[in-house]
Amino acid sequence: EIVLTQSPGTLSLSPGERATLSCRASQSVDNRYLAWYQQKPGQPPRLLMYGASIRATGIPDRFSGSGSGTDFTLTISRLEPEDFAVYSCQQYGTSPRTFGQGTKLEIK
Amino acid sequence: EVQLVESGGGLVQPGRSLRLSCAASGFSIGDSAMHWVRQAPGKGLEWVSRISWNSATIVYADSVKGRFTISRDNARNSLFLQMDGLRVEDTALYYCARRAGEGPFDIWGQGTMVTVSS
Numbered sequence: 001e002i003v004l005t006q007s008p009g010t011l012s013l014s015p016g017e018r019a020t021l022s023c024r025a026s027q028s029v030d031n032r033y034l035a036w037y038q039q040k041p042g043q044p045p046r047l048l049m050y051g052a053s054i055r056a057t058g059i060p061d062r063f064s065g066s067g068s069g070t071d072f073t074l075t076i077s078r079l080e081p082e083d084f085a086v087y088s089c090q091q092y093g094t095s096p097r098t099f100g101q102g103t104k105l106e107i108k
Numbered sequence: 109e110v111q112l113v114e115s116g117g118g119l120v121q122p123g124r125s126l127r128l129s130c131a132a133s134g135f136s137i138g139d140s141a142m143h144w145v146r147q148a149p150g151k152g153l154e155w156v157s158r159i160s161w162n163s164a165t166i167v168y169a170d171s172v173k174g175r176f177t178i179s180r181d182n183a184r185n186s187l188f189l190q191m192d193g194l195r196v197e198d199t200a201l202y203y204c205a206r207r208a209g210e211g212p213f214d215i216w217g218q219g220t221m222v223t224v225s226s
Contacts, residue, residue, distance in 0.1 A: 035212035037153075044203055044216035045145075045153065056214070088153055092212055095167050097143070099153040 002027055002091050004100035012108040019076040021103045023089035028069045033093025036065060036074045039102075040085045048087070049074065081107075110134035110215060112204050117220030124194055124224075130187040130204030130217055137161075138182040141207045144189050146200035147219075156202070157189065172198075194224045 003026040013019055023034075034052040037045035047056040049065040052072055062077045076083055084107050089100040116128040130142070144156040157168045157178040166178055177190040187204050201221050205213040 032210070037213075044218055045213070046216075047212055047214050050212040056212075090153075090212070092207065095158075096169050097155045097158065099145075099155065101152040 001096055002029060002094055002098050004089050004091060004098055006087075006089060006100035006103045008103060009101075010104045010106060012106050013079055014108045015079050015081055017079050019074075019079055019083070019105055021074040021076075021087050021105070023067075023072040023074070023100050025070040025072070025091065029072070029091045030093045031068050033091055034065075034067070034072050035090045035092060037088045037090065038083075038085050039088065045088065076105075079105075112206065112215055112217035114202060114204055114217045114220035117202065117222045119223045119225065120194055121226050122194060122196055122224055125190070125192045126194065126222060128189040128191065128202055128204075128220055128222075130189075132185045132187075132206075135206075135215070136182075137180070137185055137187065137206060140209075142178075142180060142187045143205045143207060143213060144178060144187075145203045145205055145213070145216075146198075146222075147203070148197075148200040151200075154200070158207075159187070191222070194222075196224050198222060199224050 005024045007022045031052040036049040039045045053065040064075045066073050086102045086104050088102045114130045143158045159178045175193040179188045201219040203219045204217045206215040
C-alpha cells in the first residue's frame, strides 16, 4: 500500500499570500495518477488537480500542481477567502487508492 | 444535473448490518468504475472499495475485507455497499464516487452517515 503523508498538518496564512502544500509518497507514484481535492466543512471533496498538474474543470489558475516520483506539491499563488479549506492528495494508480491525511489551510 | 445521492445510513449496534445505496442522475454509471470512500468524524478520507464497470473486478480495503460487499446495478444506475459485522471503527460519513476511465474521482455524492454504537 502506498502511504501518502501530507505536510504541514495545518497551514495558517492570510488572504493574498502564497500557499505551498506537500504530499510525500512511501513509494513512487506515476504522475498520471496523483490528484488533489479540496474539502470545505459539510461538503464532499471537490476535485482540484489530476495527473499531478492538470487543473480540473472550473478550477482557477491560481492553483497549480507539480512534482514527480514521491514528492508532489500543490501551490495556491494568491489566497482568496474561499480557498481556506482542507486539501487532500490521492494516488489512484495502485490498489488500494490511498489518500493523504489532509492539510488544513486556515486564515491567520 | 449530474449527481450522486447516497442513502441508507443510520445508527446501528456493533455486529449488525446496513446496506448503503448510491443513486446516480444526470449521467450513466454504466461505463465507469465506482468507489466507496469514508471519512470518520474529524479525520481524513479513507478509500473503502471499488467495482469495475462490469462488476468483474472488485477490491476492498483490508479494514473491511470479508465484512463489506460492493455491488452495482447499471440498469438502475445505482451502486450499493452491504456492510455486515459493523464495528465502532466503521463510524463515518460514507461517500460514493465515480472514476471515469483512468482518471481521478470526479463526481462525489454528499455522503450518508453511519454510526456504530451500543
